Amino acid sequence: xxxxxxxxxxxxxxxxxxxxxxxxxxxxxxxxxxxxxxxxxxxxxxxxxxxxxxxxxxxxxxxxxxxxxxxxxxxxxxxxxxxxxxxxxxxxxxxxxxxxxxxxxxxxxxxxxxxxxxxxxxxxxxxxxxxxxxxxxxxxxxxx
Numbered sequence: 001x002x003x004x005x006x007x008x009x010x011x012x013x014x015x016x017x018x019x020x021x022x023x024x025x026x027x028x029x030x031x032x033x034x035x036x037x038x039x040x041x042x043x044x045x046x047x048x049x050x051x052x053x054x055x056x057x058x059x060x061x062x063x064x065x066x067x068x069x070x071x072x073x074x075x076x077x078x079x080x081x082x083x084x085x086x087x088x089x090x091x092x093x094x095x096x097x098x099x100x101x102x103x104x105x106x107x108x109x110x111x112x113x114x115x116x117x118x119x120x121x122x123x124x125x126x127x128x129x130x131x132x133x134x135x136x137x138x139x140x141x142x143x144x
Contacts, residue, residue: 006051007054028046058071
């Protein structure tokens, strides 16, 4: 949870995460160019984002070497919420959460939630989804 707090407190991490979310499948150099920061800066911030589990990384052969390719993830939010609620989920739950929240129709819902930033919106949406899953009273209302 400490890593997620560090991520949430950093405006530059939020900007990078927003860029990853809007442009999945970029490497660190492409992200640095897109945002307009140095490769060293982006590298340090990406470490924070990775440790917070707010991105997924794939390794891809590019030119002479291997690059890390970044994709958005919501796992860090859900792990923190699960920790607060003292609930344990297996990996398949987290993978399905990412598939659900990265669905284009759901991303449109995230845009209309009234947080100050996209990260606020995602946090509001994911919190309400998780709370509705864990709270039978809310779940019953949703089923009616």
